[in-house]
Structure formats: structure tokens, C-alpha cells
Amino acid sequence: MEYDFRKIEKDWQKKWKESNAYKVNNDFSKPKSYVLDMFPYPSGAGLHVGHPLGYIASDIYSRYKRLKGFNVLHPMGFDSFGLPAEQYALDTGQHPAETTKKNIATFKSQLDNIGFCYDWEREVQTSDPQYYKWTQWIFLQLFNSYFDKKENKAKPIAELIKSFETEGSLAAHSSQLTAFSADEWKQFDEKQKADILMNCRLAFCGYGEVNWCEALGTVLANDEVVNGVSERGGHPVVKKTLRQWYLRITDYADRLLEGLNTVDFSDAMKEMQSNWIGKSSGAEIEFGVKSQESGAKLRVYTTRPDTIFGVDFMVIAPEHEMVEKIASAEQKAAVEEYITYVKSRSERERMAEKKISGVFTGAYAINPFSGREIPIWISEYVLAGYGTGAIMAVPCGDERDLKFAKHFNIPVTNIIGTHFNGEEANPTKDAILENSGFLDGLLMRDAMEVAINKIEELGIGKRKVNFKMRDAAFSRQRYWGEPFPITWKDGIAKEWKGDLPLVLPDVEKYGPGPDGQGPLANIPEWVAQELETNTMPGYAGSSWYFLRYMDNKNEKEFCSRAASDYWNQVDLYIGGTEHAVGHLLYSRMWTKVLYDLGHIGFDEPFKRLVNQGMIQGSSRFVYRAQVKSAIPLAREKDENKYDKQIFISKNILINVLGDIEWDTDIIDSQKQEEIYAIIKETVSDFPNLKSEGPLTALFIQKIHVDVNIVDGVDLDTIAFKKSRPEYANAIFVLDKDGKYICDVEVEKMSKSKFNTVNPDDLVAKYGADTFRMYEMFLGPVEMSKPWDTKGIEGVHRFLKKFWRLYINDDKSLPAGRQGLIVKDDEPTPAELKVLHNAIRKIEQDTERFSFNTGVSGFMIVTNELTDLKCHKRKILEPLLILLAPYAPHIAAELWSLLGNTTAVLDAAFPTFEEKYVKESSKAYPVAINGKTRTELTIALDATQQQVEELVLTDEVVKKWLEGKPPKKIIYVKNKMINVVI
């Protein structure tokens, strides 16, 4: 009886489906565990082997928790709104809903193939009107709320309106609001009131810059812009200001920061989030400006007010409102030219730029303490959105400022004496200040307070806490997203009065609307209702989906309070670090808002977060030789002068060309001759280069080849010929051993690089259990690594070996002697020790997410029990329960073959018992000066003195001591012994 994984897996998947084995009930009597994966965007390319890495980990953990007696919620769904489906619609005219539906069906069948324990009845899809009904509802909660700065929480905006009527603007506790009295408020007209309220709402409208592509008439995402032009078509892209929705996430900055102390995320993750929030304290200082326009003030934000005497120049953002006002007549042209240049640059480019650029405005700021005139510059490295969009530059203490000063020959003032060497800036806070007027002689650390106090005293600035984080842009000029339930009349935004959901209408075409508006602006009926034409961004639906899984059929509420009180926080959330600052911060904010408004009972969504690494693609390349024109321009159109395609094995090229960088497909003429000669050996009718004329040359191109037809680096030449019609008559120039060797490179896994591996293929060949265990065996879940299918055989072999502990599959034996060989004999102490070591190992490794070592633990226990020839029920039955989370199908089959009528899914995880693994002695490594030289078996309760005596009688130790007494003998109980000589 062989391990027939195909039959076993098919049968069990069917049984589990029929018996609803994965159905999760809101059974409030049991302890709960909520295990969640970041749900996928259902791309047209389908699932590749990178996707399931986290899903398998969470599936193992869910099944493990179930064996431990928990009611486990482990759902799956789809983040099904998004740009790629819309782009596909633009290209093909197919409705995104149609393609999305198709893609989801593919994803689901691929997921089911791997044997996950999802309860599909709880599935959510963000583009489903029954789902986005509640996304819209939550948006309205945000729209109808404000952040009460005093209570530090969201409250209904109706309460604010009431307070305005009695207290005026004081009620908002906001410095940004222009002051008004209660009476004034009552006098305001509707528009004035609406504008003030808009400044308080958690979801509000403002103006923001977008990547505008005039030629395409549309707004582009950052990754659709490459080197300042559109990725599609290469059209110019400029900044354009559009009305946009925003979420006031900055009001939650402090709570988002503090909340990190209450969750179990990695330190790296917490650090990334707190850096993103970027809380800093310092001062805003106003400088008088000497320019054509008198009375202008320049407000800068600095975290180092103690360095105010070291300011040698100011830098303001090119977008800064003062630029036009202060630029001098002589500098005007230069300033305008610079601003035009900056307009064409993306924010990313501006920050990543190593080259220093900038222009002098011709104006000067006045240092309020020294009266010094400080030149005001413009540079792209200062962004308008950060702080005040203006900085005071202190070159002796800031590297970027120093580089700028050096580049433009601005003299540098040293205020920190010997701490500054003139070459490198020193950002220390521990220097004694010099050249610093009233701060002279103070330690910088202490001078900060002194400086701020003085600044406040003089009324030229104030203490200020600043956040780097900006409010989250929440609208897109796109079709495939949630419509806003908002109408606009006379410039006033109002809640749409119809019943949610406000359904996304069909459109004729997916192209942009007029004036940079989204496609919805093309629908007369939509516009006639004065509905908002923007749609919500991708992260809207994903900011709260974990709540919907708890109660996804609820038609009255987004999630009943009973369900959210029970399932509560996600106990374990798995996903990639690429979501560190986007999705995670947004969903944390939404959770806090829902909590503040009393809709849920917790204000952090994810209790524990585990990051899964990226699976990269390992691309394979072949080298193609062609005879073409030597002139680059002509070569583009030029046909290959030989009618067959010739591919040369990598090693042959390396022998001739060395291990060179392949950034060009042209090789020098002498090497061409050598390669030509080699080709000629295989291809006798290959055209003579010279006879084709002097303008003809040999070109070698490096071309991606599908990894699935390469075994390691050996190309399957027959499969290759079949892979494309133009390769049908390909000729291979092979190595001496007759092999075609491919080149290898690690890249992102993507269809276009032919390096994707479909889990379906591997499941078909080795089974889901093997696939699951192999993905885990690859390495730690958190680590990124390139995919390599080699090695999966080893895991498959292990499962076959495991099978043979239970079943005799020796075909040479008569049928009667094949089959189950498990006996009811009592196990020996050695066998019990092996089992209990395994229980401890698997339990620990599963708890700490070390699935790779868990798999190797299974291999070890299988090897050991095979060596012991152990076929005893009391050992092998508990072992099946250990294996069930990792390889559920084989475990279920053997469990049932052992005669069990209950499901292994609901067995009880075996209990580890110390008594079976207890040792009385240990083989200690004995090191001389830290280098292990021998081993001594010593009782675990031995004293230092006993150990020293034993060690000194050892022959190996004596040899190293050469008769001299040791300086010291270090004995660490249960670890090691070190003899110092």
C-alpha cells in the first residue's frame, strides 16, 4: 500500500467539505483565537509560490490552536478594488467586476488545492456592494466626527456644533481654527459654517498635489511615473493641485505612537512606524525678512533652537508661498527656472537626489539675536508639507546643510569649537556653545530650553511638537473603488441621503473625466445627482476587513458588538513588511475611531504581528546568438541573417568572455571571431560574418527563459523548443558534457520575468502536504529568499518514510503482509523519549513560528523511530496529531487507518512529560582556551570541584597542559567546560 497522496488528498478535501469541517461558529463558550492573513489583491496572474508562505504558516498555527482547544477564526477574502483591474479594463474594455470575479475564482481554487482550513462562508470581498456598504458607512462616521483635542478622542461633530453655539471657536481647542465667538457662529451663513466644520471633520476635503499627465488626461500613481514621465507612453508628468479627501490621521499621531507599547510587533516594525509618525519637539521661530516686500516674516521649524547662532542660511521649499514675494529682481529668472525644474520632479526623486541643487532668492532673513543677515535659498530637499516648509540651516551640525554650504560656497560659522573639524558636520548635543551670544558657555543639551524660553519671551516663536506624518490622502480620480456617499451643492459637501450602499454605476468607458476628474464624472445621471466623482483608495476596504469576518452576514451592522467583543483583537496577523506604514497605520487609526465612537471595545486591531518575507524569483537566462547589422539603429529592424535561432550554453561564453556584466548585447570583434568559430563547430552552415559585409556582426542577447523548463541550471531543450513557435528549430551549442547551462539571477517574482512557479503544478506533482511542508522548510517565515524548487524531493521522501512507519508498502511481499503494521505493544523508554522530545520540539517551534526547524524536527523523529524499528500505536498515534497542522491530509488518512472514527482535526494536542526525557548526565565539550578539544560525560549534579578533578585526569587535557597547572577552569552547568592555560 503506497503513499498515494493524490487520492488521499482528494478524498479528505471532499470529506471536509461535505462535513463542513472548517465551519467556524460564534460559539462564545469556548476560548477564541483569531488568526488572520493580510488578504490578497486578486491579480490576473494568479497565485504564485510566494503568496502561500504566510498562509501556510497561519494555517498551521490555526490548526495547532484548534488542537489546543480554541475556537479559531481563520478567514480569507479579497482586497478586490484596485488599479490593475482598472488598467486592464482600460486596455481591454472588460468590466473590472468581471475580471475580478474570474481572478478570485482562480485564487480560490488555487488556495483550496493547498488544503487551507478556511471557512469560506465568512469570505469578504471589498468590491462587493454588501461589503462596501459598510466601508461607506464608516466613512460617514469619519465625516461626521471631529477630534476633540482635550479628550484626545473622536466625537460626533453634532456635539461640536452645539459647543460652537455656546463657546464659539474655543470649543475646538485648535490653534488652526480662526477665532470666532458663539454669536458670530450663529451669524455665519451655511457655507461659512460648512467650511469651518470641514476643517474639523476626521474625513475632510482639502487640496493636494497629484502626478498629472496632460497627454493621458489623468492622474498617475507614483509607480506609474518613471523618471518624470508616464510609464505608459512616456508622456511628461507635472504636479497639479486637485481637491482631495483626506483622513485626519495626524490627530491620532500620539495615540498611534503610544499604542505601539500595547502590541506585540517586532521592534523593527515599531521603529518603522514611529519613524513614519516622526514625532519631534522643538520650536517654530519667526525671522524678519529683508526683501523688496517689507514686513514679511519667515517661519521655520527646528528641533535644535540651541544652534540659532550657527544659522548660515535658510532653505525654503520651492512651493513655499513666500518664494514669489521675496525673490529679488536679479534672481527672479533663476528662481523661476529652478521652480520649473522642480515641478517635473517627483517627491521620491527629490528626496533621493544626491546631487545638490538650489537657487538663491536674493532675500535675507535677520537673525533676531545677532542681527546677522542670512541668505534665503530655495532647494528641492525641503518639502512644503514638512514642518513649515522652511528650515534654518546650521552647517556645522547637519551634514546635508554642510554639503549645501560647501557646494554654494556659503561661509560656515562654527559654534561648537573643536567638535567641528570643518570637514564633517557634528550633530552632537554635548558640546559647549561658542559664538552664540547669550548661549555661550552652555551645554547644547541645556541651551535648548534656554533658547526656547527666550524666543517665547520675545514673542518671536513658540515651543512646538511636530509630526512628520501627514494627513492621509483619501481620494482617487479612478473608477474601480468605493463611491463616496457625498453630494456637493454650492461648494458644500453633504452626506448622501439615500440608503447605503451607494452602488458604483457602470460606465461606458474607463477613461478619465473632464478636468482631472475620475471616470464617474462622465456619467450624466451621476453628475446630475451632484454626487462626488472621486472614489476611495485601495486601503479603504482593507482598513476594517478584519471586523467584517467576525460577522460577515450581518445586514444591520458592520459587525455586531457581541461578535466583536468575542473575537476581539486579531491574535495573530501575518503579512509582509511592505505594509508597515500604509495599511497597518490606517487600520490602526480606523480601529481607534470606531472605538472612540463606541462601536467596538478595543482600540488596537492586531495584538501580535508576524512579518513574512518575500519569496523572490530565481530567473533563468539563455544566450541567443544572431547575425545582424552592426549599426544600432538599423539593428532594431534588422532581421536575423541566419534563419535558425542559435543558443549558446553559458559556460562556453564565460570561457571566452570571462564573467562579465551583461549590460550590453554587443561584444568586441575579436571575441566575436572566437565565438563564431565555436558556433561553426556545431552549425556548419552558419553564415560567414565577413562575407556578409563589414556592417554585419554577431550579437549575443541574454533572454529570460521559463524557470519551469530548467532543472537547476540545465535547460530542457526539448521543452524549450516547444515553448514558442520561433524556438521550434532552435539549435543549441552545448557544453562538452552535452548540457545547456542557463544563467541565474534573483529578481522579483513576476510573469514578465518567466520566473513564477505555480503552486498548482507542485501540488499536482508532490501533493499539498509536501508543498506545505516544503514552503515551511525553506527557512524562517520572516526571511526573504529566492524560490528554488530543488529540494522539494527531500520533503516528499520524508513523508514517504513517515508513511512507512505505519504502512508496509513493500510490493515484493504478498498482499496480506502489506498494509498497516502498527502494533499495540508497550513502548520502550527510548521510544517514549523520542516521542516526548518531538512533542516539546514541535510545540515550541510552532509557538515561536519557527516552522522550518519544526519540519526538521519531524524528519529527525521519523529517522529515529525508523532506526528503532518502532511501529507502536502509543508512539505513532500522538505523532499524527503533531503532524496534523503541517500535513493535514496524510495525518487524517493514517489516523483513520488506525481505526479512529473521530477527526484528527479535533484531537487533543499531546502533553509533553519531562520524566521521559530526563537525563542524569551530559557529554560536556571541554575547551582549552575556548577551543573545543574533547568531550567528557559528567553527572548533571556534579560540583565545580568534582568537575575540575575529572577534567585534570583527562588525557587530552593533560597533553595541552604540558604538566603546568591551569590558570582557571570555567564550568557552566549544562553548557560547557573551558580550561584556561
Add this chain to the structure above:
RNA sequence: GCCCGGGUGGCGGAAUUGGUAGACGCAGCAGACUCAAAAUCUGCCGUUCGCAAGGAUGUGAAGGUUCGAUUCCUUUCCCGGGCACCA
């Protein structure tokens, strides 16, 4: 540029708290079984010197702390992720 990770044999990786570097698996080599193949089993397997016993060396690089460093500290190189409209 800034922030966060990672770098250990031919390859994936192990070493959980500073304590035997290379568990487990792949690949490779040698052998057993077989008419043969597949499957399975046994042994070897970082580099280097040595017949061997044994020694030297070795965790990206350079330094440091320590009886002892893959692990801690400093400097540095390379690779990956993020940087606000991909999801």
C-alpha cells in the same frame, strides 16, 4: 538620500539566554540491493596540511570587549523592503 531588515559549506538553512559552528534537507561522491531501472538502504561530504593520529583556518570585511563571539560594541561593503496614488 533617509528609515528598517539581511549576509554562515556547492545550495536552502540550524545553533531559542555569549558556551561543541554547519542540525535537518538538497546537490555531489563511494557502495549495497537489482538482469536493468526506479524506489530504498549504508558510508563520506566547509577549506587546508597530514598515510594517520592530529593540527591550522573558518559565520560579508576590518577592529574591539570576553576565559569564550555567528550572537555584544565601533567602522565599512554588498543585497532586499519602504519612503505617503501598486497592493
